[in-house]
Amino acid sequence: MAYSDKVLEHYEHPRNVGAMDKSDPSVGTGMVGAPACGDVMKLQIKVNEQGVIEDAKFKTYGCGSAIASSSLLTEWVKGKTIEEAGKIKNTQIAEELALPPVKIHCSVLAEDAIKAAIADYQTKASGKGSKADAA
């Protein structure tokens, strides 16, 4: 199967590969997918006081399109507020990478990953808030 140049570029030079401290309250972690389906994406965002994503890291087990989708996503979310990042749609990723129909699920997974990371951050943030109230 032929991959688009953009998929190949991200696959060969993936951006923002790595991991951040899961226990850091400013870090949100989203892990989606399943090994049985052939892809697992882990996306992490570091959010500052203003709600802006300062840094993003990913690790992906999956095909080239899944790796490219998550690599592209980390580039896109950096500098965005969590509200803006939460509005990224899988169709935008699929279009940018020219994914064929059989690989659309990779972009869906990437959208799920950023949503999961944001949700994790927000859960942590609200937990921190209530703890502060109690103290």
Next chain:
Amino acid sequence: MRKPIYLDYSATTPVDPRVAERMCKYLTPDGEFGNPASRSHPFGWHAEEAVEEARAHVAALIGADPKEVVWTSGATESDNLAIKGVANFYGKKGKHIITSKTEHKAVLDTCRQLEREGYEVTYLDPEPNGLLDLEKLGAAIRPDTILVSVMHVNNEIGVIQDLAAIGKITRERGVLFHSDAAQSTGKVPIDVNAMNVDLLSMSAHKTYGPKGVGALYVRRKPRVRLEAQMHGGGHERGMRSGTLATHQCVGMGEAFRLAKEEMAAETERVRMLRDRLLNALKDLPEVYVNGDLDRRVAGNLNMSFNFVEGESLIMALKDIAVSSGSACTSASLEPSYVLRALGRNDELAHSSIRFTIGRFTTQEEIDYAAGLVKEKVSKLRELSPLWEMHQEGVDLSKVQWAAH
């Protein structure tokens, strides 16, 4: 060194130049282009001689009589003709067929079609090493069983089933025995009489012959009857009509003649290269060989690289031509049914690569491939959240994954 390096000899082989040279003599106006069925002039007689000489070479490789060899278009057609042909002819005697879950689709889908036509099929589970437990095979035979179909060498994992032991059982129980030998001709000695095989499917293009031609061995003593699936001019003793492709038959004959002559030396050389590749890749942690390593053809190495997904690995290995057990590219997103039948978990099934080595593989190519695989597996593991979890000591089988 020419790249990409071809390490997919189980998918197909190049035609041996010695074979191609002979084939070219049976095409053009100054060659023997006649129709082998033409009885009235030398063009036909010479073509017929060439086809019969080639048939004898095919028969010689498997210890058969040339009269027992029927030309076909390939192993898929041979499988169809053998299984449907027997089922249709002996259907009044019984409608039960036994095969295994790791057969090639040409056998499995033919059996599925017969199920739709009212036949009953038992699909045996292989043991975790890919081989059949023959006690289970014997126990599956019923009074209405007419055929057992078990492949000789598996196309994905290269394991060699014990045809002689299966043939002993089927002969004693009065059941016909068919074997798909597409992956074993020229790699493993075959003797249809010693093995009590009644029908044997063969292909030219896995044994350095051309694509588009194959053969089916059909035993004459005791006689095996088939109902033809292709009707027409009554060629091939009525079992398979259609004008014979002289150059294709000549190509298969020459390829099989060379295979018989060179098998012993070639097997040793190929095994040395396979073991060299295996030894290099064994340095990596978390790698697993799929299928029995001892009862396996010399040129096959099927390995799972845990925590790395097969399709992305193949993409990283673009300088070597290999195939993956993960059929992600076919849009089915299903890992290999063969590895699943061995009981491999999904991660390992998705992480498998098949390397198949052959006549034209060099040691330099193997060393390059081994280095490349090691480098890329390590790189992809750095990218893999599963590898990270494994490093942290997480048991992946205990994780609740959100399937999608």
